[in-house]
Amino acid sequence: MKPEGHLDAKLIVSLALLATAWASAGLAPARDTVEGALHPVDFARDYVAAHMRVHEGRGVAPVGEAGNDYAATIGAPRVVLLGGPYFIHPPPALLVILPLVPLGFGGAAIAWLVLSLLALGVLAFFLVETAGLDERRPALRVALLALVLLVWPPVLHNLSKGQWSLLLAALIAAGVRALLHGRPRTAGIFLGLAASIKVTPILLLCYLALRHRRAALAMVATLATAGCLSIAANGWEPWRAWFADAPRDVAAWQTWMANTVSLGGALGRLFAGGPFALALVPAPGVARALTVALSIALVAAASFVTLRAPPTPQIERNLLASWLSLVVVLNPLAWTHTAAIALLPLALLAWASAATIPTAALIVLTIPRETLAALAGPTPVRPLPGLVLSLHAAAVLVLFVFGLSVSAAGSKGRPGL
Numbered sequence: 005m006k007p008e009g010h011l012d013a014k015l016i017v018s019l020a021l022l023a024t025a026w027a028s029a030g031l032a033p034a035r036d037t038v039e040g041a042l043h044p045v046d047f048a049r050d051y052v053a054a055h056m057r058v059h060e061g062r063g064v065a066p067v068g069e070a071g072n073d074y075a076a077t078i079g080a081p082r083v084v085l086l087g088g089p090y091f092i093h094p095p096p097a098l099l100v101i102l103p104l105v106p107l108g109f110g111g112a113a114i115a116w117l118v119l120s121l122l123a124l125g126v127l128a129f130f131l132v133e134t135a136g137l138d139e140r141r142p143a144l145r146v147a148l149l150a151l152v153l154l155v156w157p158p159v160l161h162n163l164s165k166g167q168w169s170l171l172l173a174a175l176i177a178a179g180v181r182a183l184l185h186g187r188p189r190t191a192g193i194f195l196g197l198a199a200s201i202k203v204t205p206i207l208l209l210c211y212l213a214l215r216h217r218r219a220a221l222a223m224v225a226t227l228a229t230a231g232c233l234s235i236a237a238n239g240w241e242p243w244r245a246w247f248a249d250a251p252r253d254v255a256a257w258q259t260w261m262a263n264t265v266s267l268g269g270a271l272g273r274l275f276a277g278g279p280f281a282l283a284l285v286p287a288p289g290v291a292r293a294l295t296v297a298l299s300i301a302l303v304a305a306a307s308f309v310t311l312r313a314p315p316t317p318q319i320e321r322n323l324l325a326s327w328l329s330l331v332v333v334l335n336p337l338a339w340t341h342t343a344a345i346a347l348l349p350l351a352l353l354a355w356a357s358a359a360t361i362p363t364a365a366l367i368v369l370t371i372p373r374e375t376l377a378a379l380a381g382p383t384p385v386r387p388l389p390g391l392v393l394s395l396h397a398a399a400v401l402v403l404f405v406f407g408l409s410v411s412a413a414g415s416k417g418r419p420g421l
Contacts, residue, residue, distance in 0.1 A: 021367045026157065029372035033157045037164040042113055044166025048080040051112050053091040054101040055080075057238060064241040065091030065098075080109045086279065088256035089249035095242040096230040097168070097201040102237075116166055123174035124159065125150050127347065130177035134184075134321075134351040153347075157372040161262070162341035169341040172202055176331070177348055179208075180324055183219060184317075192222025199223070200230035204335045210303060211327040214310045215320070254336045255288070261377040261385075261393055265338035265346070267401070268295040270394035274387055284387045299334050302404065306330060309408045318355075319411050325349035326407030333400045340373040343396055349403045353410075361406045368399035 052075045053065040066074055071090030072082040083090075091098075104112035128150035132142060153159050162169045179194030192212065199205040206227075212220035234242070254268070259281035263269035268291075276291035277283030283291075306326050313319045328349045332342055346369060353362045380392045 018363050018367070022370055025367050025370040025375075026155075026372075029157070029374035029378075032374045033160040033164075033372050034155065037160045040164035041117055041166075042110070043081055044113055044116070044164065045081050045083050047113060047116055047166025048075055048083055048109070049091050050093065050097065050101045050166075051104070051109055052078070052080055054098055054105050055109075057098065058102065058105045064238075064245050065089075078109060086256040088253045089245075091245075092249065092253045093168070093246075094201060094203060095234040095238060095246055098242070099230075099233060099237060100201065113166060117163065120163060120166075120170045121154075123170040124153055126174040127170065127177055127344070128153060130174075130181055131347055131351045133181070134348075135354040157370060158341050158343035161339065161373065162344060165339075165341065167339070167341045168201060169339075169344045172198055172205070173345045173348065176205060176208075176328065176345060180328070180348060180352075183216060183324075184320070188216050188219035189222040191216070192219040192224075193226050195219070196223040196226025197230070199227055202335075204331045207303065207330050207334065208327055210307060211310060211323065214307060215315070215323070257337055259384075259390075261380070261383065262339045262373050263337055264340045264373055264376060264393055264396040265332055265342045265400060266335055266394075267298060267333050267397055268336040269338065270391065270397055271295050271298075273385065273390040273393065277384070280383050280385065281390050282384050282386050295336070302330060302334070306404075306408060309412050313411050321352045322407045322411040324407075325352040326404050326411065328352070329400050329404035329407065333397050333404065338397070340396065343369045343400075346400050346403065349400075349407060353403065353407060361402065365399040365403050368395055371395065 049071065052071050055078055056062050056066055056074060065071070068085060068090060072085070075082055101112075104115050107115055125146070129146045132145045132149055159170065161167070175194050175198040179191045179198065182188075182194060183191035195205060195208050195212070199208070209220055209223055212223060255276075255278075257263065258266070258269050258272035258276065259278045260269075261280060263272075271291045271294050272278070272288075273281040274284050274291070275286075275294065276288040277286045306323075309326075310323050313323060326349070329346065332338055332346050335342060346365075350362045350366055353359075376393050376395060379389070381389045385393065
């Protein structure tokens with residue numbers, strides 16, 4: 005057993021590093037949130053598409069700058085497109101925004117902010133419970149953690165842009181909690197809802213198919229229901245447009261400085277290049293091929309360990325942590341706010357190796373995107389300095405490898421890394 009003083013020193017050093025990482029960008033993240041939370045530019049895309057559906061009867065989202073022109077007529081901010089599509093989310097996501105249209109853009113933005121803050125509370129509850137911190141005064145611990153997370157840079161990024169990551173993290177957390185508490189059908193429903201509004205949570209279906217068949221069936225049923233509701237509300241055209249537009253959106257934005265949690269973003273900066281990055285070798289095809297190959301390799305590794313691991317509660321937590329890490333890092337456009345989802349594997353792995361590796365990952369994820377951009381240098385970033393922008397992705401990949409390591413080691417009855 006390590007001396008108590010050693011543990012205190014380790015805690016002090018960890019807190020100091022967290023504070024340093026958080027403060028490295030000054031007040032810029034908070035200032036952006038104050039300025040953007042009530043006029044969120046990313047939320048504008050969703051609202052404009054929903055408004056057009058309600059008032060114009062068009063099932064398909066606006067195309068290109070037509071969306072910005074329409075936004076100007078209803079009080080929504082314009083967004084930068086760089087030749088990419090205007091509406092970029094899966095068609096079922098529009099069903100979430102439609103009820104907010106009667107509020108006007110300002111009212112809808114406030115409602116979205118409130119919903120995001122409620123999702124943050126759900127996320128804080130899951131983190132406290134999962135990390136084993138709720139034995140005494142759980143409500144107080146949840147409230148305190150929610151307040152701390154409220155000023156965490158990825159959360160501030162989510163709130164400033166009106167993004168979906170907090171809602172997505174809350175849905176996934178609810179699904180994981182249901183699964184850990186022996187409610188597979190409920191778990192499948194929550195995870196299916198998450199995968200209906202964003203793509204990469206569909207990876208969890210692989211894990212469920214290998215370990216929890218009833219949850220997998222419930223997830224498939226939820227996905228099918230969401231798809232049918234979307235088609236009933238808006239027809240087939242939004243689906244055709246989304247499949248056609250998604251590659252253009254990735255090509256336009258994969259090298260943007262905020263794409264810090266994506267494996268594809270790192271490879272895109274190295275081999276695709278574009279307006280924001282100078283490639284080592286300008287070969288977009290190589291970037292795509294490497295991204296696909298590495299993604300398949302990571303999913304295959306996770307599947308192999310998942311198939312061989314015994315069904316013990318701790319191993320289930322470790323495996324879930326690895327699969328949740330893939331949900332984040334295999335998103336081709338994983339903006340900094342997506343790191344909010346990485347809090348889930350952090351909590352699931354908080355017990356392991358005295359939490360050294362999860363704590364180190366948390367410190368890296370706390371570094372604001374503004375700090376990473378400053379370290380990477382002027383845009384377009386040069387190849388090697390540009391790798392700094394992918395430090396968040398590296399931290400999540402470490403969580404993935406660590407989760408698989410302790411799962412495989414647990415299967416053999418020995419400690420992990």
